[in-house]
Amino acid sequence: QVQLVQSGAEVKKPGASVKVSCKASGYTFTSYYMHWVRQAPGQGLEWMGIINPSGGSTSYAQKFQGRVTMTRDTSTSTVYMELSSLRSEDTAVYYCARDCSSGWYAIFDIWGQGTMVTVSS
């Protein structure tokens, strides 16, 4: 079945970087854009950016530009989200989400299970 499986929870110190993976299965990886969305504890959803798994092109939310890098590995059908210069406010659950509209309408039909990233000294 179609699914996205993310890497496990991470604990990082302020100033460090974290790299979260999202492995896709059950569909043609390069046919669907992927987004990253995060959710701080008790808070709402926040969009971070989008990657085209086919060509690797990306677009990031202005808030994260300069700190976030999204990449993909087509050989393993995996997308990655790396966030640098971590601060306590980056403590959140990070989700990858497939866009079934190929980026046009941002329709997130499949979500990963989420990866908890905790930033603490």
Place this chain on the structure above:
Amino acid sequence: QSVLTQPPSASGTPGQRVTISCSGSSSNIGSNTVNWYQQLPGTAPKLLIYSNNQRPSGVPDRFSGSKSGTSASLAISGLQSEDEADYYCAAWDDSLNGRYVVFGGGTKLTVL
């Protein structure tokens, strides 16, 4: 402060009809389609309504969506206890700085 504005909470009794509003602007809802997501406690969000008023396969027809101008609404009829969840609206936003996905702040639905 979210770009799309939702009421923080809503409630209803079993069998009732409730609506959740989502207010935006010309750069987001006014020029793009709206999607709705349901998030049950401790789980990842789930697509509930897409392209303003379309239901994915498997979503009961008790859920419906609409859009008018720069606002959208989610309606839930025949409210059930399992509908207790957080609901989020989302849309692309075409600003001078680029194109971004924006979410509402979320509405916590309580079934009394």
